[in-house]
Amino acid sequence: MDLSQITLLSLAQGLTEFLPISSSAHLILAPLLFGYELQSLAFDVAVHLGTLSAVMLYFRRELIGMTGAMLGRAQHAQAQQERRLGWLLVVATLPLLLLGLPLKALLEVLREDEHLVALVIAATTIGFGLLLWLADWRGRRVKDEYALDWKAALAIGCAQTLAIIPGTSRSGITMTAGLMLGLTREASSRFSFLLSIPTILLAGMVETRELLASPTPVDWLALGVGAMISALVAYVTIHFFLRLIERISMLPFVLYRLLLGGIILFLIL
Template identity: 55%
Template sequence: MDIIQVVILALIQGLTEFLPISSSAHLILPSQLLGWPDQGLSFDVAVNTGSLLAVVIYFRHELYNMAKAWLASIVKRQSSNESQLAWWIILATLPAVFFGFMAKGFVETHLRSASVIAFTTIVFGLLLWWADKHSRLALTEYQSGWRKSLIIGFAQALALIPGTSRSGITMTAALMLGLTREAAARFSFLMSVPVSLGAAILVVKDLAESPEPLDMQALLLGTSISFVAAYACIHYFLKIISRMGMTPFVIYRLLLGVGLCVFIALHS
């Protein structure tokens, strides 16, 4: 990849990872629409590491308190809001781990296409709109409970399908279950930590077995840009979500989906 492609793909990853518009879809589209070469496993690891670092650093205090409380719940049998939330995040991660392991090969072989992305972008965009308009918007993330957390976890597993959006489908499920927009976003962002870490470990394993050469300059640049973009995205999204709701992202998804349908029709 040339420097322009590195910058654009890193920005795409950082800006779309935590917005409900699907980062995986946006990373696939340049190769589908523009004929760019596949960025490769090493670059995927780099930009995902950047966005993972962003969410860990942004929520460092929450994650520290949750980890401390979680250990106390095991060692001292002490329960608190933070320990319960930690257990719920762990529980919500399990479906994605299971289905990711079982379906990874099928998804990469059969579902990484513009037509699939167009369909899922529109359908799950409309579902997000419905959830945002018809939900109670009353509960915090500390009131989610294990049943709601598990349902959100199963919703997260759907994000294996390109175009679904991990953050989008988890926020949709959380909104349907009565969480406020801010709580749904925070729960989704916290859920991304174990999932992203696990995915990075799997990709690093694949990378270790791959003969792909490493371009360290591109990897470092991609990581840095992805980190800055993702950190800014988290910060501003949480600040404005209560005022603007999900409608702007739904409109974007519908425009993107329709545009892809037109592109597919013209090139079929």
């Protein structure tokens, strides 16, 4: 991989992982559009670990508070809320543990056919984009993430499993579910970002195991540069997204998804 390819893919991952526009779709489409070979599993692992470090750094206070409350005795109201939110994230992660590997096997089959992959990405980009618009338009947007119950957390977790299909967007589908359940835009985004931590960590563990079993040589410099770029871009993206989302709504991201899906269809049909 040359520096331009590393930079492009790292920027794509860092910018799109936490926006509701699908990072997996952009990581698959970028090599196809710019004539690169599809990047290695090792590079995918590296840039995902970069975004994981960014979201953990951004929410470090929440993580410390939840971990302390879950492991110790939550004696005051704030600690009780933090402990409850921590367990809700555990509940929301369970569907991925049960369904993640079967759906991942489906994804590997799709990746073997570039035309089919592009068609799936176009369909999911448009379809789930419209669903995000509907949820943002019709959602009551009155609750924060602490108002969720275990059933709502489980529903968001079930929705998250669909993100294994390219073009769906993990953040997009979890925000959509959160909005449908009455969360505000910021609360649905915060819960989605916090949920990404165990999700990316689990996915990274599975991919790292596959990487260690592969005989393919690893370009450690490319992986390090990719991880650093994706981490920096992801941190900035999270910061500005949470500051602006209540004012700008989900509409710009919906319009982007519709445009992107339309362009893909135009190119492949």
